[in-house]
Amino acid sequence: MTVVKVAILGFGTVGQGIYNILKDKREHFKTTLGVDIEVAKILVRNCSKQRDKIDAALLTDNMEDVLAVGGLDVVFEAIVGDEPAYSYLDQAIEKGINIVTANKVMFAKFGLTLQQKAAKYNVRVGYEATTAGGVPVIKTMENILRVNDVQHIQGILNGTSNYILTQMRTEGMSFEKALKAAQDLGYAEANPFDDVSGHDPFNKLMILSALAFGKQPRWSDVEVVGISEITLQQVKEADAIGKRYRHIAEVAIDETGVIRAKVGPELIGQEHPLYAIDGVNNAVALDTNFIGTLTLVGPGAGMYPTASVMIEDYADMLVKKSALVTV
Amino acid sequence: MTVVKVAILGFGTVGQGIYNILKDKREHFKTTLGVDIEVAKILVRNCSKQRDKIDAALLTDNMEDVLAVGGLDVVFEAIVGDEPAYSYLDQAIEKGINIVTANKVMFAKFGLTLQQKAAKYNVRVGYEATTAGGVPVIKTMENILRVNDVQHIQGILNGTSNYILTQMRTEGMSFEKALKAAQDLGYAEANPFDDVSGHDPFNKLMILSALAFGKQPRWSDVEVVGISEITLQQVKEADAIGKRYRHIAEVAIDETGVIRAKVGPELIGQEHPLYAIDGVNNAVALDTNFIGTLTLVGPGAGMYPTASVMIEDYADMLVKKSALVTV
Structure with a gap:
């Protein structure tokens, strides 16, 4: 052998x-x-x-x-x-x-x-x-790109920030308390800046952009906003009308080949493919021309x-x- | 060339x-x-x-x-x-x-x-x-099986029956009315027996069993129950306590290599990976030993x-x- x-x-x-x-x-x-x-x-x-x-x-x-x-x-x-x-x-x-x-x-x-x-x-x-992490978004996209165009990608690409937003909504925790809980569970880094600032999902988004479109937008053109400004009050008001804050990393290409990307909190409703993704999971929704929208969900980190x-x-x-x- | x-x-x-x-x-x-x-x-x-x-x-x-x-x-x-x-x-x-x-x-x-x-x-x-349909569950599973064991598979494998259960919950339609709506939209067959009886998801489940475990259970040992007995009243009562009926096809293998499979309506809560899958989509949740649970969601049919x-x-x-x- x-x-x-x-x-x-x-x-x-x-x-x-x-x-x-x-x-x-x-x-x-x-x-x-x-x-x-x-x-x-x-x-x-x-x-x-x-x-x-x-x-x-x-x-x-x-x-x-x-x-x-x-x-x-x-x-x-x-x-x-x-x-x-x-x-x-x-x-x-x-x-x-x-x-x-x-x-x-x-x-x-x-x-x-x-x-x-x-x-x-x-x-x-x-x-x-x-x-x-464990979500096979790269291989799935490589495969579907053989036949499909991927036009738009939206992801929850940091489990810690999604865990925090989930705890705020379901447990009524403040941002600080939810972050502490994430750290206690080993999700967040000791210095959690990368998690909650959007810096970490930004990197992953650039990797997805390179795969889907063969190139990345200019980094300085990408607006990156963290979740630390989201208040418990805002989360509660959103929940009352059936909406949820998600920290979404998003990239799309238009017909002229121009790529637009951003990372930031978004208020989304039930019809959104990432509405239901709670806790420390990651998820990626791919809009394609033939298949339609595919969503992959799973653990975004871990040994x-x-x-x-x-x-x-x-x-x-x-x-x-x-x-x-x-x- | x-x-x-x-x-x-x-x-x-x-x-x-x-x-x-x-x-x-x-x-x-x-x-x-x-x-x-x-x-x-x-x-x-x-x-x-x-x-x-x-x-x-x-x-x-x-x-x-x-x-x-x-x-x-x-x-x-x-x-x-x-x-x-x-x-x-x-x-x-x-x-x-x-x-x-x-x-x-x-x-x-x-x-x-x-x-x-x-x-x-x-x-x-x-x-x-x-x-x-368009959800790449076969290739994803072939790939993860190279390193992981898949122990348990749960799927919503018929978009029509999932559409019907969703309409009953969100629009308060009776089973018959929701089925008619699915037919009008071209989701259900003219003879929708395969869709709502569980016969169609059963076939797909057997294909997944063969891939994950190299074999299928004896077909006659698999309990297959449809959704036509689910009443609007039951759906409403479930909704009131935050639960949902899903038509779930499920197969698992135990340590001795025995495979158990069933298809039928299940009442599930928010923690379940298929809780959020509404409408005509299909979804498959794979429990694996190293990665954990992966869920794939997308269109289950269509040209x-x-x-x-x-x-x-x-x-x-x-x-x-x-x-x-x-x-």
Whole structure:
């Protein structure tokens, strides 16, 4: 059986999730994918940190060690922030290594560049995990775009801000109290600015724009408004007339090819596809020309949802590669 | 440029939708798929029926004429009922022709058999359109099954019955009046027994069971209950306590591999993933081990949603085939 070597860049929650799934499912993947997936290297910030059940020889704090692994087939990148993640992936592509990333900040900025470079070097790029976590919006859109045009995308792309708006409506909590509840549950970051400011959904929206339209609007033209100004009073008044505030990231293209995007709270009624999306879930509604409106709903974050879709990205590469040799 | 020849079996609403999209998008597909897709034959019941804008030489009422087309790459099958559709597809597979079907009655019964035969003859089978129309539940599930187990599936798989239950709740219509409204809108069949009896969602549920678990429960063990016994009074009482009747098709597998399935009206609360699905939409909620619960919502029928996903099935085959020669 062919052994394929993989590396994990970043060993926080998501990186550990990838490691655990690859280990637990190793026999399963031999059967279903026809290969033995071996984790050959893990890039960490601090090699001396105590880690249970991880062979210390796998760990390195130097990207050169990762790139030096002979026959490395893919890197799973789960680092935070655009650098050094972008440079690492750029180097991996030059070495002919496929890349799978969960890094939305990096991919919003450098996704199109990386994809162009990958095409040149004949390697593949998986980025399902960058946007809406476990919700397979990237693969679904790639697939429907083969026949349909996607004209308009609306998403709830941050679970924390949606959780806060939901708690305000259903529990009568103030914004501050709901945010505290989200932090206590581990949804929000210690510094939740990215969650509630719209900055995080903005990045994901730019990734969706690049996929749907092949390009992004100029970033400075996109109005990004957070939810911290929404008062409990406003939420209550809306609820009384059957409406709900949702933090919606939206992008559309017109007939002339002009893209318009915005992120901000919107007051929507029952007829809206995102009206019913409560709690920490993410959702994306795609308006297409032939199919109509498709909505996908699911967990937008978390160790295993995110790690799972990254491994699905790689499985997809393996399936397409195996088509090359078996037929 | 490579010309690929395709045939359409059945020229009702869906068959015509396929023809129109292939014609309108012919130049587009040259660019995106790298092939020139030519409709080489259309199987109809009555060749003498007047059809605008269709070259009469394309039409035949004899499947032998379809199978005799040299180098035919795929048949799109949009016939109603299990026979002669199954026999036609069986013959096509033996000739090495890929198949794409929208025929849920046939595929519920013969899907696993056709897939086994297709594997033997090295041809591919697309059946996204059999279940939930334009909602890409088949491809999504194939993809997540590479890493996840799907343990439990719940679906609203018939738009007509969901439309009726929605109208009863929101407009205070009786069952009979709501059914009449669905017929007037073209949602329900002239004989709507399959829609409201649960027979139609049962077929789709069996297709989902075969995909998720590799097998179906014994059909006679599956309880199938329709919605015609639900009274307006019951719907109103449920609504008053914040609950809703949904016509739910459900299948699950336990640790010992036993599959349990049922179709029937269920009274569900806000926490249920299908609570919010109103109107003629279809929806499927998949419970998975790593990702959690994913819900897909969209149009469950219609000329262009159905035709579009059938062409997506074929596009997927072309993309995988092209991987064979370009790398």
